[in-house]
Amino acid sequence: MKKVISGAKGLLLNRQGVLTKQLLREPGGFGLGQVPSRLKPDAITTAVCGFCSTGCGLDVHLKNGEAINLSPAKDYSVNLGMACPKGWEALTPLNAPDRATYPLLRNAAGRRERVSWSTALDAFVRNMRAVQAKHGPEACAFISTGQIPTEEMFMLGALAKFGLGMVHGDGNTRQCMATAVTAYKESFGFDAPPYTYADFEESDVIFLIGSNLCIAHPIMWERVCQNPHRPEIVVVDPRRTETAMAATRHIPLAPKSDLPFFYGLAHILLREGWIDRSFVDAHVSGLDELTAHMSAFSPERVAADTGLSEELLEETAALIHRGKRVSFWWTMGVNQSHEGVRVAQAIINLALLTGNIGRPGTGANSITGQCNAMGSRLFSNTTNLMGGHSFESPADRAKIASILQLDERNIPRQPSLAYDQILEGIRSGKIRALWVVATNTSHSWIHQSDARELLAKLDFLVVQDMYHSTETAAQAHLVLPAAAWGEKEGTFINSERRIGLLKKVHRAPGEALADFYIFKLVADAWGGLDFMKRFETPEDAFQAMSECSRGQPCDISGISGYDQLELMRGIQWPLPEGQTAERRAERRLFADGAFFTKDKKARLIFEAPRPMAEKPDADYPLLLLTGRGTSAQWHTQTRTAKSDVLRKLYSQEAYLELHPDDAALHGITSDDWVLIESKRGSMRARAFITTIVSPGQVFVPMHYAETNRLTYPSVDPYSRQPSYKACAVRIKLEAPHARRLSTRPPPAQPSTGRPSTVPPADQGETRPSTKPSSAKRP
Ligand code: SF4
Numbered sequence: 001m002k003k004v005i006s007g008a009k010g011l012l013l014n015r016q017g018v019l020t021k022q023l024l025r026e027p028g029g030f031g032l033g034q035v036p037s038r039l040k041p042d043a044i045t046t047a048v049c050g051f052c053s054t055g056c057g058l059d060v061h062l063k064n065g066e067a068i069n070l071s072p073a074k075d076y077s078v079n080l081g082m083a084c085p086k087g088w089e090a091l092t093p094l095n096a097p098d099r100a101t102y103p104l105l106r107n108a109a110g111r112r113e114r115v116s117w118s119t120a121l122d123a124f125v126r127n128m129r130a131v132q133a134k135h136g137p138e139a140c141a142f143i144s145t146g147q148i149p150t151e152e153m154f155m156l157g158a159l160a161k162f163g164l165g166m167v168h169g170d171g172n173t174r175q176c177m178a179t180a181v182t183a184y185k186e187s188f189g190f191d192a193p194p195y196t197y198a199d200f201e202e203s204d205v206i207f208l209i210g211s212n213l214c215i216a217h218p219i220m221w222e223r224v225c226q227n228p229h230r231p232e233i234v235v236v237d238p239r240r241t242e243t244a245m246a247a248t249r250h251i252p253l254a255p256k257s258d259l260p261f262f263y264g265l266a267h268i269l270l271r272e273g274w275i276d277r278s279f280v281d282a283h284v285s286g287l288d289e290l291t292a293h294m295s296a297f298s299p300e301r302v303a304a305d306t307g308l309s310e311e312l313l314e315e316t317a318a319l320i321h322r323g324k325r326v327s328f329w330w331t332m333g334v335n336q337s338h339e340g341v342r343v344a345q346a347i348i349n350l351a352l353l354t355g356n357i358g359r360p361g362t363g364a365n366s367i368t369g370q371c372n373a374m375g376s377r378l379f380s381n382t383t384n385l386m387g388g389h390s391f392e393s394p395a396d397r398a399k400i401a402s403i404l405q406l407d408e409r410n411i412p413r414q415p416s417l418a419y420d421q422i423l424e425g426i427r428s429g430k431i432r433a434l435w436v437v438a439t440n441t442s443h444s445w446i447h448q449s450d451a452r453e454l455l456a457k458l459d460f461l462v463v464q465d466m467y468h469s470t471e472t473a474a475q476a477h478l479v480l481p482a483a484a485w486g487e488k489e490g491t492f493i494n495s496e497r498r499i500g501l502l503k504k505v506h507r508a509p510g511e512a513l514a515d516f517y518i519f520k521l522v523a524d525a526w527g528g529l530d531f532m533k534r535f536e537t538p539e540d541a542f543q544a545m546s547e548c549s550r551g552q553p554c555d556i557s558g559i560s561g562y563d564q565l566e567l568m569r570g571i572q573w574p575l576p577e578g579q580t581a582e583r584r585a586e587r588r589l590f591a592d593g594a595f596f597t598k599d600k601k602a603r604l605i606f607e608a609p610r611p612m613a614e615k616p617d618a619d620y621p622l623l624l625l626t627g628r629g630t631s632a633q634w635h636t637q638t639r640t641a642k643s644d645v646l647r648k649l650y651s652q653e654a655y656l657e658l659h660p661d662d663a664a665l666h667g668i669t670s671d672d673w674v675l676i677e678s679k680r681g682s683m684r685a686r687a688f689i690t691t692i693v694s695p696g697q698v699f700v701p702m703h704y705a706e707t708n709r710l711t712y713p714s715v716d717p718y719s720r721q722p723s724y725k726a727c728a729v730r731i732k733l734e735a736p737h738a739r740r741l742s743t744r745p746p747p748a749q750p751s752t753g754r755p756s757t758v759p760p761a762d763q764g765e766t767r768p769s770t771k772p773s774s775a776k777r778p
Contacts (some may be wrong), residue, residue: 013774016685021700030060032071039069046073046566048492050147050485051086051634052369054078054219055494057569059089060486067486067505076569077584078197078498084218085632089484089646093505093639098469099325100481101510112468112479117511121479121515121525127460128164131433137165140436141422141431144171145438146370148515150379151503153372155519155532157381158438162410163529164522170429173369174419178719179335180366181377181641183344186718187352188386189596191377192555195327195363196496196572196586200224202361204233205323209258209347210333214242216630217367218332219248220495229361232319235332236261239625239657240692241700251316252694255623256726257306259339259609260348261313264302267294268317269353276355283593284352286604293606294319298602303615317756320354325361332369332627336725339615341718352602358590363523367495371485374493378554379545382416386550391415403547404532408413416719419445420713426454433460437515442471443636446678446722448708464518470638471705481512486512490538491565493573494584497554500570501562516541551575553596612713612726620678620728622662622698624710627725629701637703654704656731658683663687666731673734676700678727681709685732698729 012084021038028035030044041061046339049056057076061069067378072083072092103120115123131139138683144153153171172671181191187196200206200223213221223242224233235244236251244250253261269275270291299310300513320326328347334340344366351357351364367459369376378388389396393414401408417425423445425431434455445451453732455461463476466484473479487508491499508514511520516538523532535541539562550557558575565571568581575581595602632649634640643648656674667675672687676698683706693699700707702724712727 004670026762032075032776035062035069038064041068041233044505045505046076047486047502047505048371048494048570049083049087049090050371050492050502051090051639053373053495054217055371055492055496055498055500055570056083056087056219058083058376060503062505065758066507067269075584078496078570078762079219079222081359082222083339085646085649086530086634086640089643091506092643092645094484094486096467096642098467099484099509100465100473101480101512103197103474103511104468104484106477113314113475119476120480121298121521123521124480125464126524127477128433130148131459132165135430135432136169138430139432139435140164140166140435141168141417141425141433141601142166142435142437143378143419143422143439143441144169144376144382145169145371146173146376147438147485148372149488149538150375150493150499150545151490151538152385152515152519153376153380154541154545155516155535157322157379157386158404159523159529159532160435161381161412161530162404162406164526165597167412167414168417168422168425169381170416170419170422171376171380172419173373173380174368174721175444175724176332176335176381177358177373177377178356178367178418178721179337179340179344179716180330180368181339182346182716182719184340184366184519186605187345187348188590188749189602191594192553192589193366193368193495193497194357194589195365195375196588197223199327199361199363199365199588201227201329202229203227203231203323203325205230205319205326205363206233207236207326207328207331207347208247208336209236209328209615209663210327210762211235211331211367211597212237212243212628213329213331213367214246216628219632220367226690232323234316234319238694238697239627247317249316251308251312252464254305254307254714255625255697256339256612257335258334258337258343259346260297260305261494262343262350263294263309263606264299264306264313265317265320265607266290266301266353267297267302267381268314269320269350270294272317272321274317274321275353279355279593280353283595283601288604290349291602299448317469320350323356326351326354326356327361327363327365328527329365329367329744331367333618333725335366335719335721336723338421338714338726339607340603340716340723342609344606348602349515349604349606357602358588358593360470360588363588367640368490374495374497374525377489377491379548384415384676385411385416387545388546388554400548401558404531405534408482418715419713420720420722423451423454426457432458434458435462435464436472437464437474437689438466438474439637440465440470440636442475442728443705444708445713446708447712447722449681449715461683464515466512467638470636470645480518481510481513482518483508483514488510488516488538489562490516491562494570497572498570499556499559499565499573516766543762547568549573568648599616612725614679615722615767616696616728620730622696622729622731624676624727624729625693625699626697626702626711626724631705631775633701633703635703636705651686654683654685654700655688657688657690657693657699658731659691659697660689660695662698662731668731668732668733672729676710676731677731677732678710678712678729680712681706682706698731
């Protein structure tokens with residue numbers, strides 16, 4: 001004790017000690033005001049954030065060329081000097097102890113061991129070729145991500161499909177954006193979110209549908225808060241979310257009753273003649289058919305379907321009618337649904353019927369999830385051929401083959417299987433090898449235990465990731481260590497179609513390489529892929545992407561290169577050659593009413609509502625909703641769990657939102673441990689008793705590793721996007737006396753992915769609960 005006291009005294013009295021230095025501040029320069037002395041930069045550069053699709057600009061503070069700190073960019077039109085906690089902490093995950101720093105290959109004993117890059121590449125090529133030789137080229141597939149730069153998606157798509165002979169590849173964007181893509185394509189003729197963020201500030205009525213904007217896209221919410229028109233903010237969501245609490249109106253419809261709800265609004269608008277007839281006549285097709293379909297959706301019927309009152313329906317329709325600039329924004333509550341495409345189109349229909357599109361403050365606006373989901377939509381070469389082209393079109397194939405200087409016969413004539421179909425392909429034996437890049441299937445895929453079992457069946461699983469510790473990497477035969485955001489350059493495309501630049505501001509650890517260069521190494525190791533050699537830098541790939549986009553709605557041939565993107569503070573697509581970009585410009589689509597269909601008219605599309613795939617019943621009487629937890633968490637938390645700051649901002653223990661009536665029914669009180677069971681699995685969570693959820697509904701954040709043990713594997717038939725937000729569960733008190741005896745949780749697997757201690761000699765088995773897929777050496 002004496003030692004401790006004298007040590008503490010020493011620290012307090014030492015004027016030149018470590019703590020004193022921590023407190024020293026001085027002018028930081030570069031318009032930063034005062035900064036801690038240790039964080040005084042000698043230069044500043046800019047980059048866009050690598051978490052969500054908002055695409056905030058960040059000023060990265062450099063010392064000797066390395067990032068030491070960052071702050072939100074004040075002159076970037078997206079965020080205007082603001083950032084959410086994830087953005088502020090963007091550098092921290094780069095220094096996590098479980099970074100993948102060298103390739104790992106599973107040995108004969110089933111243990112992953114360190115190997116050289118040349119051994120890793122040899123294993124990649126040997127095993128992929130062996131699978132293709134035995135089972136055909138379709139037997140090897142890839143799953144990519146919305147988290148890497150567009151240039152890297154382009155490289156992977158080109159390499160895998162035009163070089164390695166793969167036919168099937170998809171991305172984790174299937175889990176978040178596929179519904180919006182399909183809806184826009186069918187309604188507008190191209191996947192084209194029409195808005196710019198300035199529309200948040202210019203609307204007088206803002207609908208937020210299945211979107212908890214306050215926490216999912218906090219900077220977009222800040223833009224709503226800057227709206228000077230005192231807008232009506234209408235939140236359509238079964239939960240009384242943070243956003244619903246802040247709104248002027250909350251519409252707590254029954255889960256998955258959105259389709260009858262929006263059809264009911266269309267019914268009233270049509271009945272009252274509250275449509276913009278001149279706009280519809282000039283720019284929209286399908287009004288007569290839509291009118292006939294909507295006649296069945298009387299307020300009386302819709303009230304019964306949605307649990308809302310007829311008065312609320314009438315008032316909501318009148319609100320749309322009175323609005324001069326009405327904008328409709330949606331995100332995962334719509335996209336992740338068994339009938340998400342038709343719901344998205346029901347929203348689009350309202351905007352079209354009322355002429356709320358192409359003008360400031362209007363639009364049918366899908367908000368994207370990941371930082372580069374939009375890049376994936378255009379250039380990943382999965383669902384679409386590069387640049388929004390079609391694999392089935394001979395003219396499109398010839399165009400892309402000519403630009404990339406490759407034999408047109410190397411381009412598949414069919415689009416890829418979707419993510420769920422690739423997994424089903426593993427079950428049937430059609431897919432035997434999988435290359436997973438920067439995503440975490442074993443955590444994030446719906447009906448998780450099934451997904452893990454399927455990955456375990458593969459002859460060869462390659463995971464390319466910045467961490468060796470993800471649930472999916474733990475199952476891999478081969479782990480390729482990748483550089484992260486901040487350790488490489490390229491571009492992201494944000495939700496409003498803005499292409500932003502990211503920079504290399506941090507050295508990748510160990511032997512980790514930018515995905516761009518990993519793809520080049522694979523191409524070299526495979527051999528004979530001369531068309532890949534011309535891409536020496538990411539900007540070379542950008543120029544090729546630009547050529548692929550020429551003449552398309554997403555034409556970016558007017559962007560000269562990275563310097564211009566930097567100078568203009570991002571540029572929204574389209575920018576065809578001959579058009580000039582303005583600095584910090586904010587542009588929306590369809591101001592001329594011309595859509596991308598053959599007749600230039602938008603289509604009104606509708607269909608009869610269908611019941612959700614798994615409804616509550618006598619055995620599983622509650623409906624489980626899932627969604628984002630806080631603004632400090634990101635998806636499977638592989639990155640956000642690495643920050644001490646972010647971890648303080650959310651519950652480390654999984655929790656369950658439970659209505660007081662259901663809690664009383666089950667004898668559960670606040671903070672009790674509860675067992676949640678579905679027909680597919682179970683998890684434990686702390687009870688959070690709240691009226692945020694309605695009776696009969698419960699909510700668990702998506703980020704906890706166990707949540708997807710419960711979810712039901714249904715997909716929208718058109719977009720094949722999984723419906724994460726509705727399945728039947730039951731609950732029971734796990735340990736009635738545990739709460740009183742101890743505040744410690746009962747023994748369970750960790751929920752949060754907090755970094756584990758990594759043995760230096762082996763980056764291998766850090767997650768003992770996840771079994772390796774196979775003991776055999778590939
Ligand atoms: S809102 Fe999104 S883009 Fe902006 S700082 Fe947060 S995570 Fe990054």
